[in-house]
Amino acid sequence: MSGEIEAAGALATAGAVGAALEGREGGPRGGGSCPNCEAPIAGRFCSNCGQHAHPNRKLSGVIGEFMYGLWNFDTKAWRTVPMLIVRPGTLTRNYVYGKRARYLAPLTMFLFAIFLMFFAFSTIQAPTNIxxxxxxxxxxxxxxxxxxxxxxxxxxxxxxxxxxxxxxxxxxxxxxxxxxxxxxxxxxxxxxxxxxxxxxxxxxxxxxxxxxxxxxxxxxxxxxxxxxxxxxxxxxxxxxxxxxxxxxxxxxxxxxxxxxxxxxxxxxxxxxxxxxxxxxxLNERVRRKFANPDLALYQVQDAASKFSFLLAPLSLPFIALLFLWKRGVTLYDHMAYALYALAFAAILFSAVVLLGEIPWISWASAWLLLALPVHMYFHLKGAYALGWWSAVWRTFFMLNFAFIVASTFTVLVIVLGLAG
Structure with a gap:
């Protein structure tokens, strides 16, 4: 059963990554009919389905498409990341209420930040002397x-x-x-x-x-x-x-x-x-994993990366609980907030880990964690148009809910990694 669950997690992550990194194909201005929907084309893209008039069939185009999708994002990444760090409430509110062409989607930003975090964690050296x-x-x-x-x-x-x-x-x-x-x-x-x-x-x-x-x-x-x-x-x-x-x-x-x-x-x-x-x-299976610690650590890390998308749905009920009586707020708004908030947390943890590897500034890396509650306050205040007191008490409860979600997710990935 655990193998099917693991495969489902990998499939969900792969599908989300594929959708997130899909970019536009290059080519000259077109004419005639669209090769996809056969609608008339008068420019570089089809006005009916959005596909390019002349899809690239060169082998080098595969690498180009990947790099374009990963780094360019129609320059959205270079606008979204600074907004996520400096003005998270404005970013979330703009996206929720329709100003989306300039920014990365919440799921795309979340996946990008999660992969960056796991890359940073891979640089940590495990303790050797106990x-x-x-x-x-x-x-x-x-x-x-x-x-x-x-x-x-x-x-x-x-x-x-x-x-x-x-x-x-x-x-x-x-x-x-x-x-x-x-x-x-x-x-x-x-x-x-x-x-x-x-x-x-x-x-x-x-x-x-x-x-x-x-x-x-x-x-x-x-x-x-x-x-x-x-x-x-x-x-x-x-x-x-x-x-x-x-x-x-x-x-x-x-x-x-x-x-x-x-x-x-x-x-x-x-x-x-x-x-x-x-x-x-099940207990004997975990015992065998403990007998091979390096494999156990790898499988726990693998489970964490595959099931990282569960962080958002786990957070959703707690966020909705804080806004039960607030009108005009939907679950979509909560999900957008959760994905952007988790993306910032992943970027922050990545910065803490990477700076911790630099000897002359490693002492200051842990102080960056103080930015998490400050960012959460301004994110809630801007995304939901709250007053300062409403944002303060919701920030307090949100921090406690975040600890519960992180603990639940940690236990879940350990169980799936060791018992799988």
């Missing part, structure tokens, strides 16, 4: 589990030696035995986790031990002798081994692990449950 404290945490859990088991065993011994006369015969002993059994299961689970952590630690210690050795020549011997504690770097006369792996430790000597290692450790946990019970097919 402190590994699993050994210590697991050891503490094991100590607590053993203490609980000892306490339960003491209670069982007391119940057997001094049964309570007011309780039914055997009830106190049965309850104590159940407590001992549960405590023993907890101890067994903690011991398995500790064994796994110690095995990982042993592999890292082995990797650190397999460092290049220092070879020194003893004049009294005919063969060179190797020192037992050899430093990682060689001095004059040293011959390091060719296949020695580097040490798996950072500058402080603490162990480190990648985020992929962390996900694999989660997948190896016996208590791994995401959907349903631990033995369900």
């Amino acid at each position: 402190r590994d404290s699993s050994v210590h945490i697991t050891q503490r859990d094991l100590d607590e589990a053993r203490a609980g088991l000892a306490e339960a065993q003491t209670e069982l011994a007391n119940a057997r030696a001094h049964p309570d006369p007011d309780e039914p015969a055997g009830l106190e002993v049965t309850l104590a035995e159940n407590a001992v059994r549960l405590a023993q299961q907890e101890v067994d689970r903690s011991e398995r986790q500790l064994a796994q952590a110690q095995a990982r630690e042993a592999r890292r210690a082995q990797a650190r031990a397999n460092t290049p050795v220092q070879v020194t020549v003893d004049p009294s011997l005919s063969t060179p002798a190797t020192t037992a504690e050899a430093p990682a770097t060689t001095t004059e006369g040293a011959a390091p081994t060719a296949d020695a792996p580097p040490a798996a430790a950072d500058d402080t000597g603490d162990d480190v692990e990648t985020w992929q290692d962390g996900m694999r450790e989660v997948a190896e946990n016996d208590n791994f449950v995401v959907f349903g019970n631990a033995n369900s097919e």
Whole structure:
């Protein structure tokens, strides 16, 4: 079922992109009849269907049509983007009330901004070093589990030696035995986790031990002798081994692990449950994805790009809720507002990410996020012709609704990416 949903998402996105990027074909002025609808033509385009009089059939025209549709947009993009950033309310209101020839359609602007955002996100480097404290945490859990088991065993011994006369015969002993059994299961689970952590630690210690050795020549011997504690770097006369792996430790000597290692450790946990019970097919499918973190991340990103169009319909009910009593406002107006607002948010996030990659201005990139509520206020005020107080309280609720929509969409794409 998830495959059909994924295919539907890809088809919807591809159709929207195709419609958004479709541009006019070049060619000279025409005459005679239109090749599409056969209506008389007196200029470069058919007055009946709008098609060019002479469609381009050259191979180079394919690239030209694509670049024209992507970058030219009849110069609409260069008018729409500045308006979206500086005067979003005027842009939305003009488009809703019929002044559309100068601007990109809301869906086109949304798709352009979404693709720009995913391109920007693709430049982010995932964190590589994460402190590994699993050994210590697991050891503490094991100590607590053993203490609980000892306490339960003491209670069982007391119940057997001094049964309570007011309780039914055997009830106190049965309850104590159940407590001992549960405590023993907890101890067994903690011991398995500790064994796994110690095995990982042993592999890292082995990797650190397999460092290049220092070879020194003893004049009294005919063969060179190797020192037992050899430093990682060689001095004059040293011959390091060719296949020695580097040490798996950072500058402080603490162990480190990648985020992929962390996900694999989660997948190896016996208590791994995401959907349903631990033995369900869906849960096992997610476990296999966690065992291959790079593939899991790719599939989540792929699902996010394919289903990004759902952001607008998810936002629509919340926007309509804020204007239930306002006359003359339709769902079309809300959808145009939502698409333009989401397009600005995507452009803003793209700018934050790309500027964050520049060292000398990365500290200022996060401050750009403050533009989101300011932009939302002026967008609402201009698009719906609101007073300042009406725009202020609607902005407050809209920010909360945006958080709900973003959280819902994030959960949705994670589920579709991992369970697909």
